[in-house]
Each structure stands twice: as structure tokens, then as C-alpha cells.
Amino acid sequence: MNTIRAVLFDFDGTLTLPGSIDFAGIKKAIRCPGDRPILEFIEGLPSAADQRRAWQVLKQFEKQAAWRSRPNKGAEELVRFLKRRRIRRGILTRNRHASVEMALKNFAHVRLADFNVIITRDHVQRSKPDPEGVLLAARRLRVPAATLLMVGDYRYDIEAGQRAGAPTIFLESHLTTRRPDPPADFVVCTLSEVADIIDRLNRGRKKAHQDTK
Ligand SMILES: [Mg+2]
Known part of the structure; x- marks a missing residue:
């Protein structure tokens, strides 16, 4: 090597x-199936409005996680x-x-x-x-x-x-x-x-x- x-x-x-990011919680909140990756799921949502909403939810979760993280x-x-x-x-x-x-x-x-x-x-x-x-x-x-x-x-x-x-x-x-x-x-x-x-x-x-x- x-x-x-x-x-x-x-x-x-x-x-x-x-453990600071709650991936299961995010998936539940944006209705992403457990076996699908979050970013790609949001990008694949059919309407721009749905995508916008999901990005907002994700950002909120990420922000809280960043505050909590050690x-x-x-x-x-x-x-x-x-x-x-x-x-x-x-x-x-x-x-x-x-x-x-x-x-x-x-x-x-x-x-x-x-x-x-x-x-x-x-x-x-x-x-x-x-x-x-x-x-x-x-x-x-x-x-x-x-x-x-x-x-x-x-x-x-x-x-x-x-x-x-x-x-x-x-x-x-x-x-x-x-x-x-x-x-x-x-x-x-x-x-x-x-x-x-x-x-x-x-x-x-x-x-x-x-x-x-
Ligand atoms: Mg990681």
C-alpha cells in the first residue's frame, strides 16, 4: 500500500x-422507505413542492443534530x-x-x-x-x-x-x-x-x- x-x-x-442524526426520524418525516438513501429519495420526488418541503425537513433535522453533536x-x-x-x-x-x-x-x-x-x-x-x-x-x-x-x-x-x-x-x-x-x-x-x-x-x-x- x-x-x-x-x-x-x-x-x-x-x-x-x-447517533446525533436521527436518520430513521428523518425518513419517517419525509416518508422515505427505510431501505432508500435520503438525498436520492428527495431528488426523485415527483413535484418541486414536495422536494422543497422534504429539503426543509431534512435541514431542520440536520441543524438540530449539529447543535447536539459532540x-x-x-x-x-x-x-x-x-x-x-x-x-x-x-x-x-x-x-x-x-x-x-x-x-x-x-x-x-x-x-x-x-x-x-x-x-x-x-x-x-x-x-x-x-x-x-x-x-x-x-x-x-x-x-x-x-x-x-x-x-x-x-x-x-x-x-x-x-x-x-x-x-x-x-x-x-x-x-x-x-x-x-x-x-x-x-x-x-x-x-x-x-x-x-x-x-x-x-x-x-x-x-x-x-x-x-
Ligand atoms: Mg457517517
């Missing part, structure tokens, strides 16, 4: 503590670790920029400015699991996708990373109902394990390079 030059994080449930365990330490190692940092979310901004205010040691790129659903034609956002992040961060580590708590995060050719880490929690298939390169239970994985990958690489000298 390549040296890791950047890390792209999913936001809700990855950098924030899982940093995930190990998230702030990991972002600071990456800064120290000069590994670039990005966020890729199906949420809105305003939600990310609001939620990050509940963090003590990490700010918006600690991320080199933030890509939300407003920046892409097709959200995760489409690889568009990952590829856009790689371009903006000026790194090849194969050196951009995608970290997320939902199968769409992993699928988007895989389709972009990026290495992936799946963050499992008590809310995980289904692991990604095909599986992520790594599965972790806490974000603190991510720093160890990066260290192992980057150190191993450096050593292999030295050995061939």
Missing part, C-alpha cells in the same frame, strides 16, 4: 459521536496527530457545510481551519457512494487518490473510497448494522487506532525504501 499523504474523513458518526472519541487527537505529521486533512459529507461548521463549534481543540478541504453535498453532482467527492478531494489536496485514506462509519464511505482507488478504514460502532462489502482495507473500533495504522504504513514504506538503497 502507498504512503498515506492525506486523510479524508466522513463527518457524522466519524468525526462526531455516532466530538467522537479520539477525533481531536487524531486530527492533531495528522497536523503534526503534516498529513493533509479533509472532510467529505452528505451533510451541508453549515452543519459541519456548527458541529465543529462543539469541539475543543479542532476548528474548521484544521481541514485543508471540506466537500459537502453542495459541491458534487453525485454524493457518496459515488467516488466523485473522493476524487475531487484528492485533486484539491493535490495528492493521488491511492495515497488518500478514506475513513468512515458507513458502507457508502468505504464504497466511495474503493471506487476512487483510495485505501479505506471502516469505523465500527454500536450503531453498525452492516459492514461494507467488499470489506474496507482496515476495520477499527476507535479513531485512535487510525494513527497506528498510518504510522505502520508510512514507516514500513520508509523502511522498504531505505532497504533498497
Whole structure:
């Protein structure tokens, strides 16, 4: 595997503590079937008025969730670790920029400015699991996708990373109902394990390079 030059994080449930967004509640409120993804369901609603109403409901839920959200365990330490190692940092979310901004205010040691790129659903034609956002992040961060580590708590995060050719880490929690298939390169239970994985990958690489000298 390549040296890791950047890390792209999913936001809700990855950098924030899982459970603050009530996906089941949103689906119920906009009458989205349980097995359909919310954004694509709204985009497919037949009338503009129905779409407008559903977007409003979704935004309200997202706003409340952002207010409530807290940093995930190990998230702030990991972002600071990456800064120290000069590994670039990005966020890729199906949420809105305003939600990310609001939620990050509940963090003590990490700010918006600690991320080199933030890509939300407003920046892409097709959200995760489409690889568009990952590829856009790689371009903006000026790194090849194969050196951009995608970290997320939902199968769409992993699928988007895989389709972009990026290495992936799946963050499992008590809310995980289904692991990604095909599986992520790594599965972790806490974000603190991510720093160890990066260290192992980057150190191993450096050593292999030295050995061939
Ligand atoms: Mg998530």
C-alpha cells in the first residue's frame, strides 16, 4: 500500500459521536422507505413542492443534530496527530457545510481551519457512494487518490473510497448494522487506532525504501 499523504474523513458518526442524526426520524418525516438513501429519495420526488418541503425537513433535522453533536472519541487527537505529521486533512459529507461548521463549534481543540478541504453535498453532482467527492478531494489536496485514506462509519464511505482507488478504514460502532462489502482495507473500533495504522504504513514504506538503497 502507498504512503498515506492525506486523510479524508466522513463527518457524522466519524468525526462526531455516532447517533446525533436521527436518520430513521428523518425518513419517517419525509416518508422515505427505510431501505432508500435520503438525498436520492428527495431528488426523485415527483413535484418541486414536495422536494422543497422534504429539503426543509431534512435541514431542520440536520441543524438540530449539529447543535447536539459532540466530538467522537479520539477525533481531536487524531486530527492533531495528522497536523503534526503534516498529513493533509479533509472532510467529505452528505451533510451541508453549515452543519459541519456548527458541529465543529462543539469541539475543543479542532476548528474548521484544521481541514485543508471540506466537500459537502453542495459541491458534487453525485454524493457518496459515488467516488466523485473522493476524487475531487484528492485533486484539491493535490495528492493521488491511492495515497488518500478514506475513513468512515458507513458502507457508502468505504464504497466511495474503493471506487476512487483510495485505501479505506471502516469505523465500527454500536450503531453498525452492516459492514461494507467488499470489506474496507482496515476495520477499527476507535479513531485512535487510525494513527497506528498510518504510522505502520508510512514507516514500513520508509523502511522498504531505505532497504533498497
Ligand atoms: Mg457517517
